[in-house]
Amino acid sequence: MSVVAWACLIGMAGCSHPMRALVGGNMRIDGDMGVRGDMGVDGDINMNGTMNTVSKPDNTASPIxxxxxxxxxxxxxxxxxxxxxxxxxxxxxxxxxxxxxxxxxxxxxxxxxxxxxxxxxxxxxxxxxxxxxxxxxxxxxxxxxxxxxxxxxxxxxxxxxxxxxxxxxxxxxxxxxxxxxxxxxxxxxxxxxNNYNKEDTLGQFNIVSLPIKSGDKIDVGSPERMMRREERDLLxxxxxxxxxxxxxxxxxxxxxxxxxxxxxxxxxxxxxxxxxxxxxxxxxxxxxxxxxxxxxxxxxxxxxxxxxxxxxxxxxxxxxxxxxxxxxxxxxxxxxxxxxxxxxxxxxxxxxxxxILPIQLxxxxxxxxxxxxxxxxxxxxxxxxxxx
Structure with a gap:
């Protein structure tokens, strides 16, 4: 069945009015049923009710x-x-x-x-x-x-x-x-x-850090400025x-x-x-x-x-x-x-x-x-x- 036809069927969920659908293409079934050939559907399809879907929140984990x-x-x-x-x-x-x-x-x-x-x-x-x-x-x-x-x-x-x-x-x-x-x-x-000082790098792009902080050492270790001696001693x-x-x-x-x-x-x-x-x-x-x-x-x-x-x-x-x-x-x-x-x-x-970048900074x-x-x-x- 074509993608368009499936989209039409999904869109009819919960609709009580008939909708005309055309389903065309080749359908081939091989096996014990012995059905092989072309199948075409041309007419009205009536769907009533509500479609409920359930998705598993974690599709990978299972108990050990x-x-x-x-x-x-x-x-x-x-x-x-x-x-x-x-x-x-x-x-x-x-x-x-x-x-x-x-x-x-x-x-x-x-x-x-x-x-x-x-x-x-x-x-x-x-x-x-x-x-x-x-x-x-x-x-x-x-x-x-x-x-x-x-x-x-x-x-x-x-x-x-x-x-x-x-x-x-x-x-x-x-x-x-x-x-x-x-x-x-x-x-x-x-x-x-691991700590890094990127102050000079930011300056090359005219980027200046303007932190608003309460507590003088709340940004100890920030890469946006040079670390002071007493801050380094703390770490x-x-x-x-x-x-x-x-x-x-x-x-x-x-x-x-x-x-x-x-x-x-x-x-x-x-x-x-x-x-x-x-x-x-x-x-x-x-x-x-x-x-x-x-x-x-x-x-x-x-x-x-x-x-x-x-x-x-x-x-x-x-x-x-x-x-x-x-x-x-x-x-x-x-x-x-x-x-x-x-x-x-x-x-x-x-x-x-x-x-995902070619280099890591x-x-x-x-x-x-x-x-x-x-x-x-x-x-x-x-x-x-x-x-x-």
Whole structure:
């Protein structure tokens, strides 16, 4: 049927008067009915009544469900849940081409709630592949994981994949054990807040900022003017506070396993492996990775940032052993119906949309406010990807 004819039919909804409609064209039906040829309709069509349409407010989201990827052995009903934590950790819904549009914080909470209520899940493996994200978002994820441990008291093993830095490593420190690939990028124990001064750029276009404000420091960090020294000190104090919070968490979680070096020069891996002095009282000046640097998985193990190097199957086997399960336990993923889940390495398509312009100008989009980040940030595009 032609588009015009359909438009005519839709327009007649609720009309009690006859309307003349012409429906022409070729209609072909092949199959068991055995009808093939031309069909024409010429005459009056009477429609009475009301047409009601119902639209689903969210046509993508469905409740998460367990997807079994390994049946396990031994006939036990106990299972291990692999919870994937991927990409930028920001408390906002993502939007982008091919993206699921998920809020990482909300999705993680939904998975934690499922595990809390499903007592067939005897252990959790956090499969982490993330450079980190917002300070608050990272802390919210860690709080939800801590709540799960207090509620269920089941072992949690974090497995760092390609990247486990910043807020992603912060989350990992709340697990019972951390496994990293030998080639993982680990660490990033630091804080960053991206700010830009565009005063000269605006001046080139004769644009002058004329803010009307009450409260002298309400526009601290505005890119429209040079930041004053006392304003920078205010923001620096906040960054230092969040950094110290990160350090305290590492001290609490890994203190007795961190390798301390009082040397001015960075120790070699062999020196760290042979170090005998280990103490929970680690100062920022004594432990090299507290300066925000990243290291390889092998270096992270030598420094005590992770418990062992290995792969995802090693993390699963470790979690099974901690939970008293067989070495080949049943494994599940927690996914939505429209999210593929063929193996434990599948990643939910959830990437933020960056600017559609050929170039990205940091600080240009003021609808995405900057935030303090636990984030390893070698790529400046992450600055404007989703509020960084």
């Amino acid at each position: 469900r367990p997807v079994e990827i390994n049946a396990g052995s031994g006939g036990s009903k106990s299972r291990i849940a692999i919870v994937d934590v991927d990409g930028l950790l920001i408390d906002r819904n993502f939007s982008g081409f091919g993206s699921m549009g998920e809020n990482p914080v909300a999705l993680f909470r939904e998975k934690m709630r499922w595990i809390e209520s499903d007592h067939t899940i005897s252990a959790v493996v956090l499969r982490i592949n993330s450079p980190g994200g917002g300070v608050t978002a990272s802390d919210m994820l860690a709080h939800q994981l801590q709540h799960l441990k207090e509620t269920r008291n089941i072992p949690v093993v974090a497995c760092l994949m390609t990247t486990g830095t910043g807020g992603a490593y912060y989350l990992a420190t709340h697990a019972d054990t951390i496994v990293a690939h030998p080639t993982s990028v680990v660490g990033g124990i630091g804080v960053i807040l 620096q104090a906040m960054a230092d506070e969040f950094h110290e919070r990160f350090i305290e968490q590492v001290r609490l979680s890994r203190g007795d396993r961190l390798v301390i070096s009082s040397d001015e020069q960075e120790p070699t891996i062999d020196e760290m492996k042979d170090a005998d002095e280990r103490s929970p009282d680690v100062d920022a000046g004594d432990f090299i990775p507290f300066d925000g640097r990243v290291v390889s998985g092998i270096q992270a193990h030598a420094m005590g940032l992770v418990d062992q190097t290995g792969y995802l199957n090693d993390a699963v086997e470790l979690a099974a052993n901690m939970a008293g399960l067989s070495p080949s336990p049943a494994l599940i993923l927690l996914r939505r119906d429209n999210d593929r889940a063929m193996s434990e390495f599948d990643v939910t398509p959830n990437v933020p949309m960056t600017s 940091p600080g240009l989009d003021r609808s995405a406010m900057p935030t303090f980040l636990y984030l390893w940030q070698p790529d400046p595009s992450v600055v404007t990807s989703n509020g960084g």
